[in-house]
Amino acid sequence: MELLLMFVKILVVVTIFMIHLLYVQYFERKVIGHMQARMGPMRVGWHGILQPVADALKLFFKEDIIPSQSDRPIFFVAPIIGVIAGVSTIAVIPLWKSFSIANLNIGILYILALSSIGSFSIILGGWASNSKYSFLGGLRSSAQVISYEISLGLSLVGVMMMAGSANLSDIVNAQANSWFLFPQLIAFFVFLVSAIAETNRVPFDLPEAETELVAGFATEYSGMRWALFFMAEYAGMFIMSSLAVVCFMGGWNGPELPLVGEYSGLLWFVLKVYGFIFFYFWIRATLPRYRYDQLMSLGWKIFIPLALLNVIVTGFLRVL
Protein backbone atom coordinates (compact mmCIF):
# COMPACT_ATOMS: atom_id res chain seq x y z
CA MET A 1 0.00 0.00 0.00
CA GLU A 2 2.75 2.37 0.99
CA LEU A 3 4.63 1.37 -2.12
CA LEU A 4 1.56 2.09 -4.25
CA LEU A 5 1.20 5.55 -2.71
CA MET A 6 4.87 6.21 -3.44
CA PHE A 7 4.36 5.03 -7.01
CA VAL A 8 1.43 7.43 -7.52
CA LYS A 9 3.34 10.37 -6.03
CA ILE A 10 6.36 9.73 -8.24
CA LEU A 11 4.10 9.29 -11.26
CA VAL A 12 2.64 12.76 -10.62
CA VAL A 13 6.10 14.35 -10.43
CA VAL A 14 7.31 12.57 -13.56
CA THR A 15 4.13 13.50 -15.44
CA ILE A 16 4.63 17.18 -14.57
CA PHE A 17 8.22 16.85 -15.75
CA MET A 18 7.02 15.35 -19.05
CA ILE A 19 4.61 18.24 -19.58
CA HIS A 20 7.51 20.63 -19.04
CA LEU A 21 9.52 18.65 -21.60
CA LEU A 22 6.68 18.98 -24.08
CA TYR A 23 6.29 22.72 -23.55
CA VAL A 24 9.95 23.70 -23.39
CA GLN A 25 10.16 23.28 -27.16
CA TYR A 26 7.27 25.74 -27.53
CA PHE A 27 9.26 28.11 -25.30
CA GLU A 28 12.33 27.52 -27.48
CA ARG A 29 10.53 28.23 -30.73
CA LYS A 30 9.00 31.39 -29.30
CA VAL A 31 12.33 32.66 -27.92
CA ILE A 32 14.26 31.93 -31.11
CA GLY A 33 11.41 33.33 -33.18
CA HIS A 34 11.33 36.63 -31.35
CA MET A 35 15.12 36.90 -31.42
CA GLN A 36 14.93 36.61 -35.21
CA ALA A 37 12.08 39.16 -35.39
CA ARG A 38 9.48 36.46 -36.11
CA MET A 39 6.47 35.45 -34.06
CA GLY A 40 7.20 31.73 -33.68
CA PRO A 41 4.28 29.26 -33.74
CA MET A 42 0.98 31.17 -33.99
CA ARG A 43 -1.58 28.91 -35.68
CA VAL A 44 -2.68 26.18 -33.28
CA GLY A 45 -4.62 27.75 -30.43
CA TRP A 46 -4.06 31.17 -28.86
CA HIS A 47 -0.52 32.28 -29.86
CA GLY A 48 0.21 28.67 -30.86
CA ILE A 49 -0.21 27.40 -27.30
CA LEU A 50 -1.41 23.99 -28.50
CA GLN A 51 1.45 23.54 -30.97
CA PRO A 52 3.40 20.98 -28.83
CA VAL A 53 0.27 18.84 -28.45
CA ALA A 54 -0.31 18.93 -32.20
CA ASP A 55 3.34 18.00 -32.82
CA ALA A 56 3.18 15.08 -30.42
CA LEU A 57 -0.03 13.79 -32.03
CA LYS A 58 1.47 14.11 -35.49
CA LEU A 59 4.53 12.08 -34.44
CA PHE A 60 2.24 9.35 -33.09
CA PHE A 61 0.69 8.88 -36.50
CA LYS A 62 3.98 8.88 -38.44
CA GLU A 63 5.22 5.72 -40.08
CA ASP A 64 7.99 3.95 -38.24
CA ILE A 65 10.73 3.27 -40.78
CA ILE A 66 13.30 0.62 -39.82
CA PRO A 67 16.10 0.52 -42.40
CA SER A 68 16.63 -2.94 -43.86
CA GLN A 69 20.37 -2.92 -43.07
CA SER A 70 20.05 -1.84 -39.46
CA ASP A 71 20.85 -3.93 -36.38
CA ARG A 72 17.27 -4.28 -35.28
CA PRO A 73 17.58 -5.05 -31.54
CA ILE A 74 20.10 -2.24 -30.95
CA PHE A 75 18.12 0.07 -33.19
CA PHE A 76 15.04 -0.53 -31.01
CA VAL A 77 16.82 -0.22 -27.68
CA ALA A 78 18.91 2.93 -28.32
CA PRO A 79 16.17 5.61 -28.00
CA ILE A 80 14.66 3.87 -24.98
CA ILE A 81 18.03 3.97 -23.18
CA GLY A 82 18.15 7.69 -23.90
CA VAL A 83 14.73 8.32 -22.40
CA ILE A 84 15.42 6.19 -19.32
CA ALA A 85 18.69 7.99 -18.65
CA GLY A 86 17.20 11.41 -19.29
CA VAL A 87 13.99 11.09 -17.31
CA SER A 88 15.37 9.07 -14.35
CA THR A 89 17.78 11.85 -13.38
CA ILE A 90 14.82 13.86 -12.04
CA ALA A 91 14.83 11.46 -9.05
CA VAL A 92 17.63 13.17 -7.14
CA ILE A 93 17.00 16.82 -7.98
CA PRO A 94 15.82 18.65 -4.85
CA LEU A 95 12.89 20.62 -6.19
CA TRP A 96 12.03 22.29 -2.96
CA LYS A 97 13.01 22.46 0.70
CA SER A 98 13.57 18.80 1.59
CA PHE A 99 11.61 17.57 -1.39
CA SER A 100 13.33 15.30 -3.82
CA ILE A 101 12.04 11.93 -4.95
CA ALA A 102 15.11 10.21 -3.51
CA ASN A 103 17.54 12.03 -1.24
CA LEU A 104 20.70 10.11 -2.12
CA ASN A 105 24.14 10.76 -0.59
CA ILE A 106 25.67 10.34 -4.01
CA GLY A 107 23.35 12.71 -5.88
CA ILE A 108 26.05 14.26 -8.08
CA LEU A 109 27.55 10.87 -8.92
CA TYR A 110 24.10 9.52 -9.85
CA ILE A 111 23.45 12.38 -12.26
CA LEU A 112 26.88 12.08 -13.89
CA ALA A 113 26.50 8.31 -14.21
CA LEU A 114 23.11 8.58 -15.89
CA SER A 115 24.30 11.29 -18.25
CA SER A 116 27.09 8.92 -19.34
CA ILE A 117 24.54 6.18 -19.92
CA GLY A 118 22.55 8.66 -21.98
CA SER A 119 25.48 9.04 -24.35
CA PHE A 120 25.23 5.29 -25.03
CA SER A 121 21.88 5.85 -26.71
CA ILE A 122 23.54 8.18 -29.21
CA ILE A 123 26.50 5.87 -29.85
CA LEU A 124 24.35 2.75 -30.20
CA GLY A 125 21.75 4.55 -32.31
CA GLY A 126 24.47 5.81 -34.65
CA TRP A 127 26.06 2.38 -34.91
CA ALA A 128 22.87 0.37 -35.34
CA SER A 129 21.47 2.55 -38.12
CA ASN A 130 24.24 1.32 -40.43
CA SER A 131 24.29 4.54 -42.39
CA LYS A 132 27.32 6.74 -43.03
CA TYR A 133 25.81 9.88 -41.56
CA SER A 134 24.60 8.10 -38.45
CA PHE A 135 27.91 6.36 -37.93
CA LEU A 136 29.94 9.57 -38.18
CA GLY A 137 27.47 11.39 -35.95
CA GLY A 138 27.67 8.67 -33.32
CA LEU A 139 31.48 8.63 -33.38
CA ARG A 140 31.80 12.37 -33.07
CA SER A 141 29.24 12.50 -30.35
CA SER A 142 30.90 9.81 -28.26
CA ALA A 143 34.28 11.55 -28.43
CA GLN A 144 32.70 14.91 -27.59
CA VAL A 145 30.59 13.66 -24.71
CA ILE A 146 33.40 11.74 -22.98
CA SER A 147 35.80 14.67 -23.37
CA TYR A 148 33.46 17.16 -21.78
CA GLU A 149 32.31 14.76 -19.11
CA ILE A 150 35.75 15.02 -17.49
CA SER A 151 35.63 18.79 -17.17
CA LEU A 152 31.99 18.59 -16.07
CA GLY A 153 32.92 16.16 -13.32
CA LEU A 154 36.01 18.12 -12.24
CA SER A 155 34.14 21.42 -12.09
CA LEU A 156 31.79 19.99 -9.46
CA VAL A 157 34.66 18.89 -7.17
CA GLY A 158 35.07 22.46 -5.89
CA VAL A 159 31.36 22.62 -5.02
CA MET A 160 31.60 19.34 -3.09
CA MET A 161 34.60 20.67 -1.17
CA MET A 162 32.69 23.82 -0.20
CA ALA A 163 29.61 21.88 0.89
CA GLY A 164 31.41 18.85 2.30
CA SER A 165 28.84 16.56 0.70
CA ALA A 166 27.73 15.07 -2.60
CA ASN A 167 24.10 15.14 -1.49
CA LEU A 168 22.26 17.77 -3.54
CA SER A 169 20.00 18.86 -0.65
CA ASP A 170 23.05 19.39 1.56
CA ILE A 171 24.68 21.43 -1.17
CA VAL A 172 21.63 23.70 -1.38
CA ASN A 173 21.47 24.03 2.42
CA ALA A 174 25.14 25.05 2.47
CA GLN A 175 24.21 27.93 0.17
CA ALA A 176 21.49 29.36 2.44
CA ASN A 177 23.48 32.56 3.04
CA SER A 178 25.58 32.98 -0.07
CA TRP A 179 25.63 31.25 -3.43
CA PHE A 180 28.63 29.22 -4.57
CA LEU A 181 28.54 31.17 -7.82
CA PHE A 182 31.12 33.78 -6.76
CA PRO A 183 33.68 31.68 -4.86
CA GLN A 184 33.44 29.05 -7.62
CA LEU A 185 33.32 31.39 -10.60
CA ILE A 186 35.86 29.41 -12.67
CA ALA A 187 34.06 26.15 -11.93
CA PHE A 188 30.76 27.73 -12.92
CA PHE A 189 32.16 28.87 -16.23
CA VAL A 190 33.64 25.44 -16.95
CA PHE A 191 30.41 23.75 -15.92
CA LEU A 192 28.27 26.02 -18.09
CA VAL A 193 30.22 25.38 -21.28
CA SER A 194 30.70 21.66 -20.57
CA ALA A 195 26.99 21.25 -19.88
CA ILE A 196 26.14 22.70 -23.30
CA ALA A 197 28.64 20.36 -24.95
CA GLU A 198 27.44 17.39 -22.90
CA THR A 199 23.84 17.86 -24.03
CA ASN A 200 24.90 18.36 -27.68
CA ARG A 201 23.36 21.80 -27.97
CA VAL A 202 24.40 24.70 -30.21
CA PRO A 203 27.23 25.83 -30.53
CA PHE A 204 28.52 22.31 -29.80
CA ASP A 205 25.92 20.36 -31.76
CA LEU A 206 28.53 18.68 -33.96
CA PRO A 207 26.93 15.21 -33.74
CA GLU A 208 23.87 16.46 -35.59
CA ALA A 209 25.40 19.26 -37.65
CA GLU A 210 22.70 19.38 -40.31
CA THR A 211 24.82 21.12 -42.91
CA GLU A 212 27.29 18.23 -43.10
CA LEU A 213 25.74 15.17 -41.43
CA VAL A 214 22.01 15.62 -42.29
CA ALA A 215 20.80 14.77 -38.77
CA GLY A 216 23.80 12.88 -37.39
CA PHE A 217 22.99 9.86 -35.29
CA ALA A 218 19.23 10.37 -35.76
CA THR A 219 19.26 10.32 -39.57
CA GLU A 220 17.57 6.92 -39.87
CA TYR A 221 15.10 7.43 -37.05
CA SER A 222 11.58 8.60 -37.73
CA GLY A 223 8.30 9.14 -35.96
CA MET A 224 8.06 8.23 -32.30
CA ARG A 225 11.59 6.82 -32.07
CA TRP A 226 13.03 10.13 -33.18
CA ALA A 227 10.74 11.85 -30.66
CA LEU A 228 12.29 9.76 -27.88
CA PHE A 229 15.78 11.00 -28.83
CA PHE A 230 14.43 14.51 -28.84
CA MET A 231 12.81 14.01 -25.45
CA ALA A 232 16.11 12.69 -24.04
CA GLU A 233 17.98 15.75 -25.32
CA TYR A 234 15.54 18.17 -23.70
CA ALA A 235 15.50 16.14 -20.48
CA GLY A 236 19.30 16.42 -20.43
CA MET A 237 18.98 20.17 -20.84
CA PHE A 238 16.59 20.37 -17.89
CA ILE A 239 18.84 18.24 -15.72
CA MET A 240 21.96 20.25 -16.50
CA SER A 241 20.09 23.50 -15.77
CA SER A 242 18.81 22.06 -12.49
CA LEU A 243 22.30 20.90 -11.54
CA ALA A 244 23.70 24.37 -12.27
CA VAL A 245 20.97 25.96 -10.15
CA VAL A 246 21.46 23.49 -7.31
CA CYS A 247 25.26 23.61 -7.26
CA PHE A 248 25.96 27.25 -7.99
CA MET A 249 22.83 29.39 -7.65
CA GLY A 250 21.37 28.36 -4.33
CA GLY A 251 18.64 25.98 -5.51
CA TRP A 252 15.32 26.81 -3.85
CA ASN A 253 16.84 29.57 -1.64
CA GLY A 254 15.36 33.01 -2.18
CA PRO A 255 13.29 35.64 -0.41
CA GLU A 256 9.68 34.73 0.28
CA LEU A 257 7.40 35.91 -2.48
CA PRO A 258 3.92 37.38 -1.96
CA LEU A 259 0.83 35.27 -2.75
CA VAL A 260 2.63 31.92 -2.90
CA GLY A 261 3.87 31.96 0.73
CA GLU A 262 5.59 28.71 1.63
CA TYR A 263 5.71 27.58 -1.99
CA SER A 264 8.07 30.40 -2.94
CA GLY A 265 11.04 27.99 -2.70
CA LEU A 266 9.59 25.83 -5.46
CA LEU A 267 8.79 28.90 -7.53
CA TRP A 268 12.33 30.22 -7.13
CA PHE A 269 13.76 26.90 -8.24
CA VAL A 270 11.57 26.74 -11.34
CA LEU A 271 12.30 30.38 -12.20
CA LYS A 272 16.05 29.86 -11.94
CA VAL A 273 15.90 26.70 -14.06
CA TYR A 274 13.91 28.48 -16.74
CA GLY A 275 16.39 31.36 -16.59
CA PHE A 276 19.09 28.86 -17.45
CA ILE A 277 17.05 27.29 -20.23
CA PHE A 278 16.47 30.74 -21.66
CA PHE A 279 20.25 31.18 -21.60
CA TYR A 280 20.63 27.96 -23.63
CA PHE A 281 18.23 29.31 -26.27
CA TRP A 282 19.87 32.71 -26.25
CA ILE A 283 23.22 31.07 -27.04
CA ARG A 284 21.59 29.02 -29.78
CA ALA A 285 20.23 32.15 -31.40
CA THR A 286 23.53 34.01 -31.10
CA LEU A 287 26.57 31.80 -31.71
CA PRO A 288 27.66 29.90 -34.83
CA ARG A 289 28.71 26.26 -34.62
CA TYR A 290 32.24 25.31 -33.49
CA ARG A 291 34.66 23.41 -35.69
CA TYR A 292 35.38 19.88 -34.47
CA ASP A 293 39.13 20.28 -33.84
CA GLN A 294 38.48 23.53 -31.98
CA LEU A 295 35.87 21.79 -29.88
CA MET A 296 38.21 18.98 -28.85
CA SER A 297 41.19 21.21 -28.10
CA LEU A 298 38.94 23.56 -26.10
CA GLY A 299 37.86 20.67 -23.93
CA TRP A 300 41.23 19.03 -23.43
CA LYS A 301 43.64 21.97 -23.48
CA ILE A 302 41.64 24.66 -21.67
CA PHE A 303 38.78 23.30 -19.61
CA ILE A 304 40.48 20.33 -17.94
CA PRO A 305 43.49 22.38 -16.69
CA LEU A 306 41.10 25.17 -15.66
CA ALA A 307 38.94 22.78 -13.66
CA LEU A 308 42.01 21.21 -12.01
CA LEU A 309 43.32 24.68 -11.18
CA ASN A 310 39.99 25.45 -9.54
CA VAL A 311 40.28 22.32 -7.41
CA ILE A 312 43.80 23.26 -6.31
CA VAL A 313 42.89 26.89 -5.53
CA THR A 314 39.75 25.91 -3.63
CA GLY A 315 41.73 23.33 -1.65
CA PHE A 316 44.47 25.84 -0.84
CA LEU A 317 42.01 28.51 0.30
CA ARG A 318 40.10 26.10 2.49
CA VAL A 319 43.13 24.59 4.15
CA LEU A 320 44.44 28.00 5.23
Add this chain to the structure above:
Amino acid sequence: MPGSYIPTDYFPVAIVILIATLIGLGTLLLGLVVRPRRPYTQKLSPYESGNPPVGEPRTEFSVKFYIIAMLFVVFDVEAVFLYPWAVAYDKLGMFGFVEMMLFIFILLVGYVYVWKKGAFNWE
Protein backbone atom coordinates in the same frame (compact mmCIF):
# COMPACT_ATOMS: atom_id res chain seq x y z
CA MET B 1 21.17 -7.83 10.37
CA PRO B 2 24.26 -8.58 8.27
CA GLY B 3 23.59 -9.99 4.83
CA SER B 4 19.99 -8.76 4.65
CA TYR B 5 20.51 -5.08 3.93
CA ILE B 6 17.81 -3.65 1.69
CA PRO B 7 18.68 -0.18 0.35
CA THR B 8 15.26 1.42 0.92
CA ASP B 9 16.59 4.85 -0.07
CA TYR B 10 16.88 3.55 -3.59
CA PHE B 11 13.29 2.28 -3.96
CA PRO B 12 12.07 5.63 -5.35
CA VAL B 13 14.93 5.60 -7.85
CA ALA B 14 13.91 2.13 -9.00
CA ILE B 15 10.32 3.33 -9.40
CA VAL B 16 11.40 6.36 -11.43
CA ILE B 17 13.49 4.14 -13.70
CA LEU B 18 10.49 1.81 -14.08
CA ILE B 19 8.21 4.71 -15.02
CA ALA B 20 10.79 6.03 -17.49
CA THR B 21 11.01 2.60 -19.12
CA LEU B 22 7.23 2.47 -19.35
CA ILE B 23 7.19 5.90 -21.00
CA GLY B 24 9.75 4.77 -23.56
CA LEU B 25 8.12 1.44 -24.35
CA GLY B 26 4.56 2.71 -23.93
CA THR B 27 4.77 5.49 -26.50
CA LEU B 28 6.30 3.09 -29.02
CA LEU B 29 3.71 0.36 -28.41
CA LEU B 30 0.80 2.81 -28.41
CA GLY B 31 1.99 4.15 -31.73
CA LEU B 32 2.06 0.62 -33.12
CA VAL B 33 -1.75 0.59 -33.12
CA VAL B 34 -2.32 3.82 -35.01
CA ARG B 35 0.63 4.35 -37.32
CA PRO B 36 0.68 3.19 -40.95
CA ARG B 37 3.13 0.60 -42.23
CA ARG B 38 3.82 0.73 -45.96
CA PRO B 39 7.45 -0.28 -46.53
CA TYR B 40 9.15 -0.80 -49.87
CA THR B 41 12.78 -1.45 -50.75
CA GLN B 42 13.82 2.11 -51.58
CA LYS B 43 12.21 3.50 -48.45
CA LEU B 44 14.09 1.04 -46.26
CA SER B 45 17.52 1.66 -47.77
CA PRO B 46 19.98 3.82 -45.78
CA TYR B 47 19.70 7.53 -46.44
CA GLU B 48 22.34 8.94 -48.75
CA SER B 49 20.82 12.11 -50.13
CA GLY B 50 18.66 10.17 -52.59
CA ASN B 51 21.45 8.20 -54.28
CA PRO B 52 21.74 4.44 -53.94
CA PRO B 53 24.12 3.77 -51.00
CA VAL B 54 27.77 3.28 -51.97
CA GLY B 55 30.14 1.03 -50.02
CA GLU B 56 30.05 -0.02 -46.41
CA PRO B 57 29.20 2.57 -43.77
CA ARG B 58 31.28 0.94 -41.05
CA THR B 59 34.80 1.40 -42.35
CA GLU B 60 38.09 2.43 -40.74
CA PHE B 61 37.95 5.68 -38.85
CA SER B 62 40.55 8.01 -37.37
CA VAL B 63 42.80 6.56 -34.67
CA LYS B 64 42.25 9.83 -32.74
CA PHE B 65 38.96 8.49 -31.45
CA TYR B 66 40.73 5.55 -29.82
CA ILE B 67 43.29 7.83 -28.16
CA ILE B 68 40.54 10.06 -26.79
CA ALA B 69 38.73 7.01 -25.43
CA MET B 70 41.87 5.77 -23.65
CA LEU B 71 42.64 9.20 -22.18
CA PHE B 72 39.05 9.46 -21.03
CA VAL B 73 39.45 6.36 -18.87
CA VAL B 74 42.56 7.79 -17.17
CA PHE B 75 41.10 11.22 -16.49
CA ASP B 76 37.66 10.02 -15.50
CA VAL B 77 39.07 7.62 -12.95
CA GLU B 78 41.07 10.54 -11.62
CA ALA B 79 37.89 12.64 -11.30
CA VAL B 80 36.20 9.80 -9.45
CA PHE B 81 39.18 9.63 -7.05
CA LEU B 82 38.70 13.31 -6.33
CA TYR B 83 35.05 12.91 -5.27
CA PRO B 84 35.45 11.12 -1.91
CA TRP B 85 38.46 13.32 -1.20
CA ALA B 86 36.37 16.45 -1.82
CA VAL B 87 33.50 15.27 0.37
CA ALA B 88 35.82 14.53 3.30
CA TYR B 89 38.12 17.47 2.65
CA ASP B 90 37.42 19.50 5.80
CA LYS B 91 38.18 16.48 7.99
CA LEU B 92 41.44 15.63 6.22
CA GLY B 93 43.01 19.09 6.61
CA MET B 94 46.57 19.79 5.56
CA PHE B 95 47.43 16.11 5.10
CA GLY B 96 44.65 15.65 2.55
CA PHE B 97 45.70 18.75 0.66
CA VAL B 98 49.36 17.70 0.33
CA GLU B 99 48.44 14.13 -0.65
CA MET B 100 46.11 15.28 -3.38
CA MET B 101 48.59 17.83 -4.69
CA LEU B 102 51.06 14.98 -5.15
CA PHE B 103 48.40 12.95 -6.96
CA ILE B 104 47.46 15.84 -9.24
CA PHE B 105 51.16 16.55 -9.91
CA ILE B 106 51.78 12.97 -11.07
CA LEU B 107 48.72 13.22 -13.26
CA LEU B 108 49.86 16.54 -14.71
CA VAL B 109 53.20 14.99 -15.73
CA GLY B 110 51.25 12.47 -17.80
CA TYR B 111 49.00 15.22 -19.12
CA VAL B 112 51.93 17.30 -20.32
CA TYR B 113 53.48 14.20 -21.94
CA VAL B 114 50.25 13.45 -23.83
CA TRP B 115 49.97 17.07 -24.91
CA LYS B 116 53.60 17.15 -26.18
CA LYS B 117 52.94 13.90 -28.05
CA GLY B 118 50.20 15.74 -29.90
CA ALA B 119 47.26 13.63 -28.81
CA PHE B 120 45.03 16.71 -28.49
CA ASN B 121 45.73 17.98 -32.00
CA TRP B 122 43.21 17.12 -34.71
CA GLU B 123 44.76 17.40 -38.12
